[in-house]
Amino acid sequence: MSLVKFNNGAKNTGLMNDFNDVFGSIFTDALLPSHLITKIPAVNVSETNDQYHIEMAVPGLKKEDFKVNLEGDVLTISAEVKKEDKKEEKQYKKQEFSYSSFLRSFTLPDSVDHGSIDATYKDGVLVIEVAKKEEAKNLVRQIEIK
Template identity: 30%
Template sequence: MSGMNWQDRRWDPFRDLQREMGRIFETLEPFQPWRLVRQFPAINLYDVGDHYVLSAQLPGMTAEDLDLSITGETLTMKGDRKRAEGVPDESFRRQERQFGRWMRSIALPDRIDGSQVTASFAHGILTIKLPKAESAKPRHISVTVAG
């Protein structure tokens, strides 16, 4: 007996489907580059109480290459990854880094106070502080004794 508790291991058809689809794509060589290419930056979004913090990896870009906007509960990031200057296309023997314009819209988990959003960029990492709107923050409700 392996000591595995079968009650803790429930069948999840979606997890199994995702695993099988991954195996199929791994066997199809023409699709390998398609699977690995990400046109937009990888992000982390986390809750720190009264605000959220979003960080995005943007190596090789500058703050001037970025455009951020917020509408309601959606943050939109746009950017332009520039090619290395002076390197003609025919010189490349391998080119894995993506270049060109990209856009990514992220649905935020709560209402944000758009007037208080700040962004900073250092060492290829964009950090956006997204304060929660007052209506999205938890409020304490006092209980009084009746009668």
């Protein structure tokens, strides 16, 4: 699995690159409210002889906020959080609602054991371990030379 960043082919160097870095974020932050910007958690996927290991960086959530579903060969991880901030100003009561959600799906290979998928959430990282079937594990053995 790989991430591909968009690059329109323009080569920004020196002062122009610095200008785009500084002012690009200012304009984006000023013109687009944070609830309109899509934020997808970063994911690391690794493989050992016994299992696939998926780590997702999702700080600030609780384990109750997540849903991990398996439908066929598709593993789906989602979360939805509703934050409510209340502020008292003079005689008025102000409420601001903020919704945050994401959904990531992974197609699992045929070598996984669908009955052995575990998920844990600790220190802002959701870890999902997907075990491989016995026949899919690489067996290592010494071959005798005759």
